[in-house]
Amino acid sequence: MSERVDAKVVVIGAGHGGGNVVAALRTAGHTGEIVLIGDEPIVPYHRPPLSKGYLKGTAAMESLKLRPDSYYASAGIALRLGARAVAIDRTAQTVRLAGGGSERYDLLVLATGSRARRLAIPGAALGGIHYLRSIADADAIRGAIGPGRRLAIVGGGYVGLEAAASALALGSSVVLLERESRILARVACAPLAAFFDDYHRAKGLEIRTEARVEGFEGRDGNVSALWLADGERLLCDAVIVGIGADVCDELAREAGIGCDHGGVIVDENACTSEPGVYAIGDMTWRPMPLYGGRMFRLESVPNALEQARRVAAHIMGKPAPAHEPPWFWSDQYDLKLQIVGVPFDSHRLVIRGDMAERSFAIFHLAPDNRVLAVEAVNRTPEFMAGRTLVGEARIVDPAHLADLSIPIKDLAK
């Protein structure tokens, strides 16, 4: 454990991780200079509403900010917004900014997140083809959807499905194109994906699976149609591409900091291969003690927050916060999905509740009935109990899990 209470800390990336690490440092009593560098022109904000309330127009921009603008000056945190870091010099301990200027550091935190993966197919550069990662992206999409507009969404993951629900609410007609044989193929079990598929269709979303988009065509520079691998042509006025995210790890790679295909390699305290340099959030390839130290890349707000707290504790020489099992949420229509754990070795599924009533939880069990993960729809008590059951690797009786006469909290005591 180090103790660098007065070190100058520079953070690259003013997103969820970066915004939280600077605040956690000040809360913990850090007295040194803190500089937060971000290439967006805005203070750190919540990204999840970009595909939900903000896209629908029910959440205002101010409400997205992690902290108000005035917080940073009052906490003595220097903001360099609209500033892109272009190189790290490990020997001189400086960060070079685009357009000139540099920032010296004693300790550096990389929090550059990930970027929306691009489609590289004919016509992909046409106007009206959108990606969703930032407020600027969401603003552009808001201008492109609405009553009478035909929207095509490429990718049936959480971002695509949430954007579909928001666009339908705004009166667009929406078709969603998924290359795999089902939606949520990489991130949810088959019964949960089937439930969401049915619900979206019932709400008016047209879903095409095994539909590979091969190219776009345009009129006056704007997308007007797309075509599929089977030759079918679909007319559209706008497209949202939601096919995953790629890590923004090039600064670290170019500086010779250890990376893997999953991003910047860090240990449990978010330390990189370079002493005094940390990395947090979407960009990290991190160990999960709960899964025997196996490495993961997690794209979630709780992950960025947990690592931000760990870095602040490490810098301040304080004990690390307890490990949390990974968790995630998604809101679509009146459905609140909450997931805890990673169901990669799941042997058996137990459903508690009623899918038809839109109130159920799917428990993923290992061969010895250890709870590996829980996917809960409109069942927050099961999600909360799941955090304990998964976090403590509890072994449960599957019959008890399915039995609604046994309160779930009794099973997590």
Ligand SMILES: Cc1cc2nc3c(=O)[nH]c(=O)nc-3n(C[C@H](O)[C@H](O)[C@H](O)COP(=O)(O)OP(=O)(O)OC[C@H]3O[C@@H](n4cnc5c(N)ncnc54)[C@H](O)[C@@H]3O)c2cc1C
């Ligand atoms: C539409 C959408 C919906 C989501 N919904 C959910 C959800 O429901 N639940 C959930 O848990 N998670 C959700 N996520 C994921 C979540 O937002 C991310 O996991 C989280 O923001 C990661 O935080 P981060 O700090 O690693 O990266 P980010 O928040 O992406 O921040 C990185 C910042 O660094 C900046 N940056 C990059 N390179 C540089 C550079 N060289 N110089 C300066 N600045 C740079 C980027 O522009 C960005 O501002 C969603 C994401 C999106 C896009």
